[in-house]
Each structure stands twice: as structure tokens, then as C-alpha cells.
Amino acid sequence: MAGVQATIQFRSRKKVYLDEDVTNENKNILNIRKTGERKLKRNIEDLKKDIDDDCTPVKVSRRETVASKVTAKKDSEEENQKPLTSREKEIGWLDNFLTEHLDKEESASLYISGQPGTGKTASLSYILNLPKFKEGYKQVYINCTMMKSAASIYSRICKELQLPTSGTTEKACFNAIEKYLKKKHKMILLVLDEIDQLDSKRQSVLYTIFEWPAMADSRVVLIGIANALDLTERTLPRLQARCSLRPETLHFAPYTKEQIINIFTNVLANEDKSNVFSPVALQMLAAKISAISGDMRRALDIGRRVIELARRTKFSDNQSIDNMMKDSTVTVELKQVLEVLNDVYGGSRKIESDAEDGFPLQQKLILCSIMLMLTKGKVKEILMGKLHDVYKKVATARNIVPLDMCEMSAACGLLEARGALRLGAGASARARRLRLQWDRAELAAALRDKPLLSAILDDVSCLPS
Ligand SMILES: Nc1ncnc2c1ncn2[C@@H]1O[C@H](COP(=O)(O)OP(=O)(O)O)[C@@H](O)[C@H]1O
Ligand SMILES: [Mg+2]
Structure with missing residues (x-):
């Protein structure tokens, strides 16, 4: 695990990596007082309800939404008076970075990386709400989870910047933005959060957007935030190689x-x-x-x-x-x-016993379908819709009535509550991403012992052709 969390060294112009210093952190908090209060209150009120549906996808996504809403720039200033506990250094660095570029009216780009839950969005939210940046920059914050296409990103930027467009097509919006960037305008702060939620096709839009700060007269500070380290490994070197103005990087290490x-x-x-x-x-x-x-x-x-x-x-x-x-x-x-x-x-012994009898059959079928897709399907990421297609074939081939999409999502939520999976966000139920949390080899070994389940792991006929 430690390996996974290690900071990846990028080929970057300037790499910022801030040391942990936790000695005085207790004194510096309370920035999220109201947020924390509201959330804990809600949760304590919800406790009874949560017992049964603690981690259903709906619940999880609601929670994710609440978390992102909490951190979105709508937060009142009152909630954001003090930097986030334990992120004072990262916030201090961001503050300097933005102040410097604002003062000099100079474009720049920044790539923020870090595992989920390391306070990236929350820190940005704090920064965006500081009066000096609210006034100094024209801010556009976009959570890419909701963006279905490059066109929707461009049209959202147009909307936020209140730009007149000649139509609603990708080209019309794109032209309007580029035209605006060439004219004299206030400094723009464009934040693209969760860029790893864009699939690889839509990620190509990043290469275009990251070129904007390099355009003459553009005056744009661009911040891209990514959760997935593999995206950082793939995308950052390409951005740095292709974009004339190479992005700086800031890493949010997992909390100690x-x-x-x-x-x-x-x-x-x-x-x-x-x-x-x-x-x-x-x-x-x-x-x-x-x-x-x-x-x-x-x-x-x-x-x-x-x-x-x-x-x-x-x-x-x-x-x-x-x-x-x-x-x-x-x-x-x-x-x-x-x-x-x-x-x-639970660890491996738990995987073994859970796979044996801890799970209802349907959840076992889902796990097997995931394993089949990962091992034989050579898929890099599992989307809920694709999983449902495979799972349906797996169940039907064994004369088991398959769950519908909605029921399968709920079952995945239960698997998440056990720590077997992690569900991500998605523009639609079918587009939600899903990651296996348990060790693949251990799970395969546990499933191999059971004839019904073991056969599924090799049943390539259930994979899309
Ligand atoms: N330093 C912190 N102090 C208080 N709450 C935090 C802190 N860091 C993260 N959180 C909480 O944890 C959750 C995840 O944080 P978030 O900023 O959304 O993470 P990320 O964007 O890195 O995935 C949010 O509910 C947030 O309020
Ligand atoms: Mg986030």
C-alpha cells in the first residue's frame, strides 16, 4: 500500500512537495466548522436510516455530491475563514501562486494530484472563496464528473464567462472562448476538478485547454485537479511535453x-x-x-x-x-x-470466508463478472453499464435471473460497504466507474475453490465481442 501512496516523481519544471508539519495544527482549524457541524448533524440524524442502506450507490453518490457541494465554491465565506486543518502549507502555496500571477497579470497552469479524500477540492474551495481572489479573478470552477463531452465543457465555460456564442456546437463555443481570450479581459481562474473522470477521448480536450495560458494576451490561470495517479503518470508528461507553458505541479499526500x-x-x-x-x-x-x-x-x-x-x-x-x-x-x-x-x-481471511458464504449469490456473481472483465476482458476501467452487460450474461447462462441495472447498483453499494469495491461518480448510472479494492490475486484464489464461481472467471463468452 505504501508503494501506491508514494509520491510519483514527475518530469516537471518545478515540483512542489510540501512537508508535513503537524505540530501546530490543532490551533489552526475550525475553517470547516459549519460544514463539519452540518454534516455530522445530518449524519447523526441519518444514523438510523443509514443502518440498512449505508452504502447504496444512491447514498454514496449523494454523499459524494454533498461532499463536493460542501467543497464547491458556493460555500459561504464564513465557513472558509481559516485554512483547512492539515492543509495549511498547500493552501499557503496556492495562495502565493495565485497572488503572484494576479499581481503580474501573468498566465500559468497548475496540475494538482492526490488520492481521493486528501482535501484537494476542499482546499481549492477555500482559496476560491478568499475575497482577494473572488474580486481579482473571473473564476470558473468545473467539476468534470458532470461533463458529458468536450462540447459541454466549452459551453459551460462560455456560460460562466457570459460569452455570446454563434450557436451551441462545440466549435461555436470554442471559437467564442478563444476570441474572448485574445481580447483584453480580466484575469481568468479556470479550475477543472476531477479531470480523471473524463474518459480518454474526452481527456484530449485537456491538451487544448492547457494551451490557453500560452496564448498571447490570454491571461488565464488554469488549475487541473486529478485523483488518479495513473492519470498523473499518463497525462502530466504529455501536458508538459506538448504545452508551451508547462504546468507546475502540486501534490496532496495522503493524510498521516x-x-x-x-x-x-x-x-x-x-x-x-x-x-x-x-x-x-x-x-x-x-x-x-x-x-x-x-x-x-x-x-x-x-x-x-x-x-x-x-x-x-x-x-x-x-x-x-x-x-x-x-x-x-x-x-x-x-x-x-x-x-x-x-x-x-477484513483482509484476506475475510475475502476467503466472505466469498465462501458471507455474500448473497448475486453479489458473488457481480464480483466474478468484475474479475472476468479485469483478467480476461483486458479492460482498464470498469463502468457500471459494461459490468451490467457482462453480469447479465453470466447470470443468464447459469439460469439465474439477473438483477436489473438499478438493483445491481444497489448490490455494488453493499459490496462497497464491505470494502470490496469503490464506486466513483459518473454522468449517468451506466457511466459510473467502479474499482476493485480487494487484492485481485487473493480474490481469484478464494473464488477458484468454488466450481460455479471459478467457471465464471474463465467464461469469456460473456464478454463483449
Ligand atoms: N483537512 C480537512 N479537514 C476537514 N475535512 C476534510 C479535510 N480534508 C478533507 N476533508 C473532508 O473529506 C472529504 C473529502 O475531501 P475532498 O476535498 O473532497 O477530497 P478530494 O478532493 O481530495 O477527493 C470532504 O468531505 C472534506 O470536507
Ligand atoms: Mg475532489
Whole structure:
């Protein structure tokens, strides 16, 4: 895992990599006070509802949407008064970068990379909301998850810049933007978030957009944000080779254990729940998340599940929900953290036993279909729609009635809750991306033992021709 998280050294003009310094972080937080409060409150209110549908795709996507909304530039200034805990250095660097280019009225481009949940969007959101950048730049923030085509990106930019266009086609919008860039205009700050959500065809639009800062008189500061390291490996060298103005880079390293503890401590303090986690319970949770992914979204989700478990343990079944919700004295112990962690990151023994009897048959079929696509289908990324096509054939060939798309998405949500998969965003249900989280070799070994499942792994007839 550590290898996966390691910073990839880019062939970059200037590589910025900021050291962790967590000593004073506790003093510097509260920037997301309202956000944290609102989110935790919602989650505690939702706790009961969450028990059954904790990670259905709808829920997950809602959560993702909430997270991105939280971080989108709509946040009020009040919420953004102080830099994000544990990201003071990255934010400081961004502040300097943007100030410098604003003062000099000079174009530039920047490529931000980092695993999901490392606070990239949240940090950008903070920066975009600083009054000096709100006033100084004409800002355009686009989350590429929602963009169906290059045309939609261009038309969105036109809309945000309020440019008149001669039509709605890609060409019309593109021309309008280029024309605008050549005229005298206010400095533009264009942020393209989640560029890894563009498929490879649509990613070619990046090469065009990253050329804009190099155009004479353009005065554009362009920031591209990517979650996936493979995109960074593939795209950045190409951008740097092709674009006349090579992008600078800023990497968001996964959060360390100390940083996760600091963030948690503050989120809980803002909720008046400082004593909910015993110190050892919090240490364990932070240690595990930092060892696995350093993903704060995941850490907060697991934290909520642990609080929920502690509540359920404290209150016997005959207690009313009302009483349960009113009580704020629940304390989380190490045991409960271990229980949730074990459920989410069970490890190989768990894969073995889950694949054996822990899963309903349909979920096993889904897992086998994913394995089939990854091993025999040579696909690089799995889209929900493609998975459904393969899964349907797999089930039908075995006289099992297949789940429809919606039901299969829900089943994938349950697999995600077990830590087997990770679901990404997508413009439509079929376009959602999905990643296998469990070790492929271990899972294959576990499935190989069962004749029904093992046969599916070799059944290439179910793959698209
Ligand atoms: N330093 C932090 N302090 C508080 N919350 C954070 C911090 N970093 C991330 N989060 C929370 O974790 C979630 C994921 O963060 P986000 O900025 O969306 O990550 P990324 O864009 O890198 O995937 C969000 O809900 C965000 O509010
Ligand atoms: Mg993000």
C-alpha cells in the first residue's frame, strides 16, 4: 500500500512537495466548522436510516455530491475563514501562486494530484472563496464528473464567462472562448476538478485547454485537479511535453495518522462531541486509515459508522429511537473501532470466508463478472453499464435471473460497504466507474475453490465481442 501512496516523481519544471508539519495544527482549524457541524448533524440524524442502506450507490453518490457541494465554491465565506486543518502549507502555496500571477497579470497552469479524500477540492474551495481572489479573478470552477463531452465543457465555460456564442456546437463555443481570450479581459481562474473522470477521448480536450495560458494576451490561470495517479503518470508528461507553458505541479499526500487525528478532533469539537472517541479508539482509527489510504472522506465515514455502532450497543433493542438520538453521552471504545474496521478492511481471511458464504449469490456473481472483465476482458476501467452487460450474461447462462441495472447498483453499494469495491461518480448510472479494492490475486484464489464461481472467471463468452 505504501508503494501506491508514494509520491510519483514527475518530469516537471518545478515540483512542489510540501512537508508535513503537524505540530501546530490543532490551533489552526475550525475553517470547516459549519460544514463539519452540518454534516455530522445530518449524519447523526441519518444514523438510523443509514443502518440498512449505508452504502447504496444512491447514498454514496449523494454523499459524494454533498461532499463536493460542501467543497464547491458556493460555500459561504464564513465557513472558509481559516485554512483547512492539515492543509495549511498547500493552501499557503496556492495562495502565493495565485497572488503572484494576479499581481503580474501573468498566465500559468497548475496540475494538482492526490488520492481521493486528501482535501484537494476542499482546499481549492477555500482559496476560491478568499475575497482577494473572488474580486481579482473571473473564476470558473468545473467539476468534470458532470461533463458529458468536450462540447459541454466549452459551453459551460462560455456560460460562466457570459460569452455570446454563434450557436451551441462545440466549435461555436470554442471559437467564442478563444476570441474572448485574445481580447483584453480580466484575469481568468479556470479550475477543472476531477479531470480523471473524463474518459480518454474526452481527456484530449485537456491538451487544448492547457494551451490557453500560452496564448498571447490570454491571461488565464488554469488549475487541473486529478485523483488518479495513473492519470498523473499518463497525462502530466504529455501536458508538459506538448504545452508551451508547462504546468507546475502540486501534490496532496495522503493524510498521516497525526493529521487525521487533528482533523477528527476538530470536527468532533465543533460538534460538542469531543469526548465521544476514547483517545486509543481514535488513534487506532487514524492509524488504520493512514496506513491504507489517508482518505479523509473514508475516515469520516468510518467514524460515523463507529459512533452508530456504539449507540446501538449502548441502547438495547427496546429503547425508542427518540431516546437513542437524544443521548449524546455515547462513548466509542477501541472494540467498536476494531469491529467496524474489520468489517470494512477484513483482509484476506475475510475475502476467503466472505466469498465462501458471507455474500448473497448475486453479489458473488457481480464480483466474478468484475474479475472476468479485469483478467480476461483486458479492460482498464470498469463502468457500471459494461459490468451490467457482462453480469447479465453470466447470470443468464447459469439460469439465474439477473438483477436489473438499478438493483445491481444497489448490490455494488453493499459490496462497497464491505470494502470490496469503490464506486466513483459518473454522468449517468451506466457511466459510473467502479474499482476493485480487494487484492485481485487473493480474490481469484478464494473464488477458484468454488466450481460455479471459478467457471465464471474463465467464461469469456460473456464478454463483449
Ligand atoms: N483537512 C480537512 N479537514 C476537514 N475535512 C476534510 C479535510 N480534508 C478533507 N476533508 C473532508 O473529506 C472529504 C473529502 O475531501 P475532498 O476535498 O473532497 O477530497 P478530494 O478532493 O481530495 O477527493 C470532504 O468531505 C472534506 O470536507
Ligand atoms: Mg475532489
